[in-house]
Amino acid sequence: MNVSRIAVAGGLALSSVALLSGPAFAHVSVQPQGEAAKGGYATVNVKVPNERDNASTVKVEVNFPADHPLASVMPQPVPGWKAVVTKSALAKPLELHGKKITQAVTKVTWTSDGAKIGAGQFQQFPLSLGQLPEDTDQLVLKAVQTYDNNEVVRWIEEPKEGAAEPQNPAPVLKLSAATGDHHGGGAAADDKAGHDDKAAHAEAADSTDTPARVLGVVGILVGVAGVAFGVLAGRRRSA
Structure with missing residues (x-):
């Protein structure tokens, strides 16, 4: 009887560990490779983990905020993936290095060109960003992840300070104080x-x-x- 109870307790413990350590806690995020200072330029990684055991990620879309437009967003080539940069007209042109910028990047989309993000794997997509805004402490980069079984996960919920993390939090790039070196x-x-x-x-x-x-x-x-x-x-x- 005691042996049966121990076996049941052990099974429950293992199930709890599996649930807590499972991929449900992984989500699309953005991580600086260096200093992301206001008014400057930065290289960041969009980190995309695969959360499904029965499907692979074949498409990733990252959207940039319209209220803090970026004139320059350049993706680094990633083998097996095709990157497309989408721009839109600005209601109010930007001044950058003495030039008037009338368009800003609104979206970057990576589509599988032979590669996939499989179960238990992640992929990083490097981006060069600039010029970063000076009137905000962060950029919320809403992302959409598509699997090869046509499932779509929208990482678009903006985290709130002091509140519990949302189920599908949007990637957030924190900006530090300006360094003077733009x-x-x-x-x-x-x-x-x-x-x-x-x-x-x-x-x-x-x-x-x-x-x-x-x-x-x-x-x-x-x-x-x-x-x-x-x-x-x-x-x-x-x-």
Whole structure:
């Protein structure tokens, strides 16, 4: 009897763990690859997990807010996926680098071109965004996920501060305070990395060059000593 009770309890515990650790808690999200500062540029990843055990994701659509338009949204090529950028006319043109922008990106759609996101997998879709708005702390990027069994999941519910997470929360990109560098942290970081790399190479060259010089001097001294020894030996034989 006790064995049966233990078996039932164990089964319930395993079921609870499976439910808690299942894919229901995974959702489409957006993650910065660097600093997403107001007024700057950023590279972000749209992370799309597959939540179904019997279907694969074949299409992902990310929508950009009309009240905070972005003049530039560039997708990085992802093998096996075709990206299409959709633009719409702006009611109020934007000024960007001295130019008047009359259109903004409203949507990016990735469609399977041979690849799929299978069960227990996720895919990241990199985007370069800019110029980021300065009058908001976040961008809500509503997403739509389509499976190969024609099921559509809409990640469009905006999370509210202090409230429970909605069932299908929309991806949210948090924006930090402006840094003054409107070209974003990525370029500066790359530039710094380049300088650091050059310095490291120079230091490595110096550290390699020093032993070489020492060995060269030692070789010269050994050579001179050999010549002197040969001369002395010759004199002794002559004597």
